[in-house]
Amino acid sequence: VRISTSAGRILDVQVERSYLARATDPAFQKAEDEAQVLASAMAALDDEVLVLDAQAKQIQDIKAFSLEKLTQDMTTLPNISVDKYGSVVEFISKNLRATAKARRAVELQRTKLAPEIKASEKRLEEMRGLTQLEETTVLVTLEANQAAQALVKLTYMLPGATWEPLHEFRASVASPKSVEVTSFAVVTQTSGEDWNHAEMTFSTQSSTEAVRIPELEALTLGDTKTASRMLTRQSASFTRAQTAFTDQNRLWNMRLRKSGFGSSFAQKYQDNFEYLQVVQSKTVEIFQNLRKRGTTAHFKAMDTAIVRADGHSVRLPIGRNKLSTKQKIVAAPEQSLNAARTLDVGNSSAQPLLPGQVALYQDGAFLGMTEIDFIAAGERFDLFFSVADQIKLTRVLDKKHSALIRKTRTRMQLAFIVTVENLSTKTTSLTLADRIPVSENRSIVVSRVKVTPAAKPDSKGILNWKLTLKPKEKRTFKIQYQIEYPPTLILETKRNRARQPSRPPAASPFPGSWNKPKRGLADEIMDLEQNF
Numbered sequence: 169v170r171i172s173t174s175a176g177r178i179l180d181v182q183v184e185r186s187y188l189a190r191a192t193d194p195a196f197q198k199a200e201d202e203a204q205v206l207a208s209a210m211a212a213l214d215d216e217v218l219v220l221d222a223q224a225k226q227i228q229d230i231k232a233f234s235l236e237k238l239t240q241d242m243t244t245l246p247n248i249s250v251d252k253y254g255s256v257v258e259f260i261s262k263n264l265r266a267t268a269k270a271r272r273a274v275e276l277q278r279t280k281l282a283p284e285i286k287a288s289e290k291r292l293e294e295m296r297g298l299t300q301l302e303e304t305t306v307l308v309t310l311e312a313n314q315a316a317q318a319l320v321k322l323t324y325m326l327p328g329a330t331w332e333p334l335h336e337f338r339a340s341v342a343s344p345k346s347v348e349v350t351s352f353a354v355v356t357q358t359s360g361e362d363w364n365h366a367e368m369t370f371s372t373q374s375s376t377e378a379v380r381i382p383e384l385e386a387l388t389l390g391d392t393k394t395a396s397r398m399l400t401r402q403s404a405s406f407t408r409a410q411t412a413f414t415d416q417n418r419l420w421n422m423r424l425r426k427s428g429f430g431s432s433f434a435q436k437y438q439d440n441f442e443y444l445q446v447v448q449s450k451t452v453e454i455f456q457n458l459r460k461r462g463t464t465a466h467f468k469a470m471d472t473a474i475v476r477a478d479g480h481s482v483r484l485p486i487g488r489n490k491l492s493t494k495q496k497i498v499a500a501p502e503q504s505l506n507a508a509r510t511l512d513v514g515n516s517s518a519q520p521l522l523p524g525q526v527a528l529y530q531d532g533a534f535l536g537m538t539e540i541d542f543i544a545a546g547e548r549f550d551l552f553f554s555v556a557d558q559i560k561l562t563r564v565l566d567k568k569h570s571a572l573i574r575k576t577r578t579r580m581q582l583a584f585i586v587t588v589e590n591l592s593t594k595t596t597s598l599t600l601a602d603r604i605p606v607s608e609n610r611s612i613v614v615s616r617v618k619v620t621p622a623a624k625p626d627s628k629g630i631l632n633w634k635l636t637l638k639p640k641e642k643r644t645f646k647i648q649y650q651i652e653y654p655p656t657l658i659l660e661t662k663r664n665r666a667r668q669p670s671r672p673p674a675a676s677p678f679p680g681s682w683n684k685p686k687r688g689l690a691d692e693i694m695d696l697e698q699n700f
């Protein structure tokens with residue numbers, strides 16, 4: 169809790185915590201007494217129903233006995249008195265009617281009493297909930313030399329609130345050299361109170377961790393008790409607040425929303441609360457990575473909004489800029505047969521772009537989602553934008569010039585034919601990329617490399633061609649190389665794969681495999697052998 173005042177000085181600040189209700193409060197005892205009286209009345213009606221049921225059963229037994237005796241008398245007695253048996257029938261009918269009437273009256277009283285009992289139980293449940301909810305009161309003592317108007321500001325931290333960055337990139341065919349970027353803060357909170365038209369500021373800095381100047385200590389080798397110091401500090405009061413939030417948050421929201429959502433509130437709140445936990449875990453990881461590089465960022469919402477306490481997400485704009493861009497087409501047919509249209513963007517704004525998802529739009533049409541890392545002010549970056557459908561790519565194994573020879577050492581000769589075709593009616597420029605394996609294992613030798621048209625791979629084995637294709641033009645490239653390796657390499661790779669737990673592949677939001685996990689040369693060799 170932090171207190172500031174515009175006039176005078178602060179002498180004392182006290183924080184008192186109390187429950188909204190106690191079991192000894194007159195209102196709570198009155199609610200309990202009402203519930204007990206109504207419950208007793210319902211129990212009395214239930215008892216009356218049981219008595220009437222027993223009475224009806226006795227009358228049915230008399231009826232059965234009378235019919236049985238009537239049959240016996242007709243066979244043994246010469247003269248049967250009609251009046252005698254008529255009185256029995258009248259007795260049975262009269263009592264059956266009276267019992268049925270009494271039962272209807274009792275059921276009517278039960279029907280009228282049921283809503284009162286339900287309302288009483290609800291009031292008692294609410295009162296019991298209040299006995300578990302805490303209320304915090306802050307008492308501030310101010311002193312001034314003379315009478316003055318003072319503005320007192322109270323600052324406090326609340327658990328149950330989180331946010332994550334989101335961006336929109338909107339491009340237009342009419343303006344190919346610029347893109348409009350809008351950054352949002354997606355706010356989710358279940359703090360127990362609605363935020364009505366509040367001014368919000370967002371930060372990537374943790375409110376419970378101290379920031380220090382980077383300082384190196386001696387790195388000692390050997391048996392020593394000296395260790396690098398690491399500052400991990402968290403406020404004890406915030407830890408207590410987190411515990412109270414876990415225990416009481418659902419009760420607070422049920423109290424606030426009892427008339428709004430009805431029976432569907434519990435499920436809606438549970439879904440939103442679980443989503444908040446997922447977002448919070450993801451955001452903590454993202455912002456921790458930012459702190460590792462010593463980066464913090466602060467943003468102020470461009471507008472106010474109503475953020476309800478039920479965990480429903482609200483988007484607030486925190487930045488809007490127009491950035492210069494260059495559109496490029498990149499093709500890597502070994503990884504995907506879809507050429508990618510990318511944006512070379514320069515962040516010329518005064519604020520950074522935070523890591524997060526990016527929604528892509530072209531002339532108002534939604535293209536898909538991608539992600540960006542942290543982009544500092546003034547930094548350039550490449551962004552996937554869409555698929556270049558006018559470029560057709562193929563990459564096939566030339567089996568006439570490929571072979572797999574197994575001897576003391578396995579020798580695999582590979583030749584790939586790559587074709588690039590411009591299907592459009594306009595001249596198109598693009599960058600074509602392929603690769604030659606690079607061995608970092610002495611037992612694996614890559615040799616007899618031949619590339620047509622000639623191109624020199626870089627240190628990572630990447631080949632690049634800058635192409636300009638005329639309308640309907642098609643070009644062909646051939647890549648040849650030989651890999652020599654021991655046969656045990658494949659056996660070891662199979663064993664390693666068998667030991668690894670199987671995981672479903674991560675879904676990519678774009679056509680083609682743009683986000684394949686990095687694999688070793690041994691895995692690539694094993695896959696290449698499947699072609700023979």
